[in-house]
Structure formats: C-alpha cells, structure tokens
Amino acid sequence: MSLTFHWFLPTYGDSRHVVGGGHGLPAGAAGGQRPADLGYLSQIGRAAEQLGFVGALTPTGAWCEDAWLTTAMLSRETERLKFLVAFRPGSVAPTLAAQMAATFQRHAPGRLLLNVVTGGESHEQRAYGDFLDKEGRYARTGEFLDIVSQLWRGGSVTFEGEHLRVENAELARVPDPVPPIYFGGSSPAAGLVAARHSDVYLTWGEPPAQVAEKIAWIRGLAAEQGRTVRFGIRLHVITRDTADAAWAEAQRLLDGFSDDAVQAVQAGLARSESEGQRRMLALHGGSRDGLEVAPNLWAGIGLVRGGAGTALVGSHREVADRIAEYSALGIEEFVMSGHPHVEEAYWFGEGVLPLLAADGLWVHPSAPAARQQSGVGVPFATGVTR
Template sequence: MALKFHWFLPTNGGDGRHVVGGGHGLAAGSSGRPADVAYLTQVARAAEDNGFAAALTPTGAWCEDAWLSTAMLSQTTQRLKFLVAFRPGLVSPFLAAQMAGTFQNMTGGRLLLNVVTGGESHEQRMYGDHLDKDARYARCDEFLQIVRRLWAGETVDFHGEHLHVDAATLGQIPDPLPEIYFGGSSPAAGLVAARHADVYLTWGEPPDAVAEKIAWIRGLAAAQGRTLRFGIRMHTITRDTAAEAWAEADRLLAGIDPATIATVQQGLRRSESEGQKRMLDLHQGRTDNLEIHPNVWAGVGLVRGGAGTALVGSHEQVADRIAEYASLGIEEFVLSAYPHLEGAYWFGEGVLPILAERGLWKDERPARWRGTTMPFAATGRTAR
C-alpha cells in the first residue's frame, strides 16, 4: 500500500507557535503569523518540498476564501495540489462545476475538492442559507448528482426538491476530474458519501472507532455498487525523541487558558455536527487524560473546532501509529502542526523516510528535491 500524505494551509486565522483555535462557528484566536500570500506560500512550498501531495484549505465564515486563496497559491508553487473545501448550496452546482474546470485547466490538474455540507445552522444563516441540517444533506446529494453529470459531458435537466437546472451544458470540463473528498458522521452524511465520494474523511478518533466508521461507510457504498478510499485528518507533534514531543504537547497545553477552554467548549457543544460531538467526547473539556490511545492526544480539541487530535511521539512512534491506521484501511492522511511551516519539515524529514523504508510511502518528488541525508530520521529510530 502506498499511502498519500497531505498538509494544511492555515487560512482559518493564521498560524503560530501555539494552538490557533476557532472553527465550527467560533472565531479564531490570535495567531502571530498572518494568513497572507507570502506566509502561506512558505507553508505550501514546505509541503511541496517535503513530499506532501496536496494541501487542505478550509472553509467557513472565519476563513479566507479557499477558492481564491488556492488560485493565488497555485501561481507561487509548482506541483502541490490543493484540496479546496467548499459548501454546496452557497454556490450553484453549474458554477461550481465550471470553477473546477477552470481551476484544473489553468493549473494543470492540481485541484481536489472537499465537500463540506455545513454543521452549524447559525453560521449557514450568515451566508443566507436557512435550510436545516437534514435538508442541507439532501441538497448536497442533488448538487453532486448535477456536478457529476456535468463533468460527464451530459446536458442536464434536473428538477429536485432543492435544485433546478435546465439544459445545462458545461464547456470547461475538468481534466482530470477532481476527486471528491467528503466527511460526516451522521446517517445523512453517510448516505451522501456512499453515493458520491471518492475519499471518505474522518477526524482522528481511536483506531477502534475509526474501524467501525470504515465498516459503516463500506457497507453503505457496497449497497450503492461503489467502493471508495478512506482518509483521516489529524495534527502532528513529531520530534527526535518521544520526550521532546510530549514536552511540546505540554507547552501547547500550558499556553491554553482554562477560561478559554470553558468558553470554547460551551460554543462547540452547540454544534449540530455529529463528528464534532465525537471530538468533544474524547476529552470532555478536561485536561488530565488527553492521551486517548498510545501517541494520540486530544489536546488540540480543547480550543479548536473540527479536527482535535494529534499524533504525538518520536518519528518512529508516529510512523507506527500511521501504520496502525493504515492497517484499518486508511490510505490518505491530512496532517498539520503548530506552526505549519516548521511542522512540515519535522514530519517530512522525520517520519516520511521511515514510512518509505517500510514500503508505506513512495517519494514522487523530482530528484533535485530529494536530499541525500535525513537528519531527523536516524535519531527518531532510537526513541521508541
């Protein structure tokens, strides 16, 4: 199995040497490094140079727009693909299909799409979307039906409960077609993923819970006559030794004010997202038992909505955990760190060479990007 690794672009409030909070309807806290083109270019190039395939770019009221941000960054990078998160219903299916075609054709096929239905009704209303959660998933299903047919070159007449198009014909068919990534833990989300997703994404839960989710989605997809791949979204704190990694986790935790934790947790408990509820259950707002599985730390979720767990340990230990998730069926890892710039190097120089030696990752970078030495890898192997 050749695993794929993707990085993250911190357009949701910027970047820094501490956990930048926010997400799921909550404003991001202060960061220190702005989400501007200059800094995001550094992050994107670091991901590109270290062998990551793509970079997830988030969506939401407190993010920079993902389409515009990645279009700009496609001109300051060379090979990196962009996993653009967007919300169906905030743009018409024909326009989204057209935008995808333009992006692919003008970047040489560097677009992937992360479809985010939206789990917060109060945030959706900021955009003028007043459907409830179940109706949003029903609309998303219609949206993806239309987009898929347009990409197939059909002339589409579609009259659904939420969406209507007449004689729609797309002139800018993407080449290649961008793969669709989709996440969600509710029954409605599972059905839409089974029908339309190429890759189902889950947040980083303990392996037993991830295995159950994979089996659930596989069963739903099989009922549709389909198969799909699976990915996981986590943070990383990887260092030469386990002691250094856990010291960094302790430093991040020490920088989180208890009053901030209480405020953020109160806000996140209002979330309609089933996945967010599962994240909250991992730590329940407490700071005394955050290692929920060996080398899996739930501290990020104390102040950040969405993905709230991190792989923490020596490079060898983090590689072990990745292999454990891979044994369940996870093929793609969407990762991040604080800060994202330095984190791309810690993981790229420390963990990826170990995975390559194990036959779990293939370095597809051009030869001039491949260093002859990996300064972190040897040290990490001694820190089990």
C-alpha cells in the same frame, strides 16, 4: 501503493501556539502572530511540496479566508502541490461550482481536489443566507453532487429536485481530470451522501477502533451503491527525535490554553449540530486530564479548536507506527497539520516520512515510480463521481 500525505494551509493565521477557530466557532476566533498572507502561505506550500506532501487542505468558513481564491493564487507559487479546496454546496450554485473546478483544472492542471463540506451549524449557514436545517442540507448536497457529476461527464443537464433545479445546464469545457471528491460526516445522512458520491471518505482522528467502525460502515453503504471508496484521516501531529521532546511540546501548547479560552470554546462547540464534533468533544470531555485517548493520540488540540481536535504525539518512530496502524485498517490518505505549520511540516517530513519510506509504505510523489502510478487527482470510485 504508496500512502498519500497532505498538509494544511492555515488561512486564518498561524502561531507557535494553537490558533483558535474552526467548526462552529465565530469569525473572530482565529488569529495568530503570523498573518495568513500569500507570502507566508507560499512558504508553507513550498515546504510541503519539497517534503513530499501531495496536497494541502484549505478550510472553509467565516473564520478563514476563501479557499477557492486563496489556492488559485497559491497555485502560481508552487509547481506540483495539489489543493484540497473545502467549500459548501449551500454557498454556490452547482453549475458555477462545476465551472470553477473546470477552470481551476485548466489553469493548474490536475491540481484540484475538492472537500465538500455540507455545514454542520445552522447559525453559521444562516449568515451565508442558507436557512435549511441539517437534514435538508445533506439532501441538498446529494442533489448538488448529482448535478455536478453529470455536468462533468459532458452534455446538457436538466434536473429538478426538492432543493435544487437546473435547466439545460452545460459546461463549455469539462475538467480534465475530474477532481476527486473528499467528504466526511458521522451522521446517518452524511453516510448516505458519502456512499453515493465520495471518492475519499475523510474522518477526523478518532482512536483506531472507532475509525475501523467508520470504515466498515461507509464501505458497507458504498457496496450497496455498487461503489468502492477510499479512506482518509485528518490529524494534527507533534513529532520529535524523542518521545519526551514531543510530549514536552504538547505540554507547552496545553500550558498556553487559558481556562477562560477552554471554557469559551467548549461552550460554543457544545451547541454544535455536528455528530463528528460531538465525537471529538467526547474524547476529552472538556478536561485537561486523560488527553492521551489512545497510544500517541492526544485530544488536547480539541480543547481550543473546533473540527479536527486530535494529534499524533511521539517520537518519529512512534508516529510512523501509529500511521502504519491506521493504514492497516484501510486508511490510505493522511491530512496532517502542526503548529506552526512551516516548522512542523519539516519535523514530520524529515522525521517520519523517511521511516515510512524505509517500511515500504511511502514513496516521494516526485520519484519516477510514483509519477507512473495512478496518482491522487483521478477518481477511484465507480459509478457517480464527484
């Protein structure tokens, strides 16, 4: 089966430099020379669609635009592109979320993918009126997904849990198809929710050995639930015709990070409650030195950005080889991004994807053979899906 590639919609702004913001950082941390208006985001979406990306991740948080509203508008500006909409269960009732997904799938058939984000920072959750601690948020996410998955199967749902309660909830129309659930998290509580509910478990771009450990961990937990889970990875990318040119671009980005910006971002991220964020920080330790933490895996992005903080850097051939290496571990879906997002989509789409196609690892999703396969948008997991 062909590997699946998604791109990214920077709904906080874009630039030829790395735009700040992300996991645990304040709303004012984002920005950029290119405002995240519909015209610019449409350029990114159309480029991704033409190049062969299946979908585009849209982030959630105080530092960016609302993902549901933005992608609903962008669905009219593209034809095939799916939208991996990140949202937080603590900010929306489960019945309403189930209804929103059904509405999205009706008006943009088969083009909704859902990235469930529990929320790793109590201070940000409290700004949205959510005062549960981290363990409570994961428990609530599990209840939320129990309710949503039952609603999507049709019929009336009555549920009473520790955090959520619904009575005689039902949908006038169930989503067709049911959107697959993408879920990440590195803590024990996250692993249990992922094993029970995720169709695709997402990890940030850690070195291959660490990714292999995560895959084995989630695969084992899912097996205990009688389920199987697909695996994806979230990475930035800097790819050029030569390795020297790619590393020169990485150095240009690094040179644009002021010491004050690095110190401020690192101080903010050090307070994060997220285990995944802690693992990202451990890759670079706040230092500009030793940022190539595995062959062609550069941790420099994480100096000024929360969340996914690593990039594949190298020639097109080297980046393709690293993707093949992750694929051999069990990664089937790749959520990529680059700065700026229009230009880097073309560097990757015209430089790396043809090599992967020649290697037999990728087929353009608009090709007839790809359309006949069971594509993204249909849950792959057994049991409860979401």
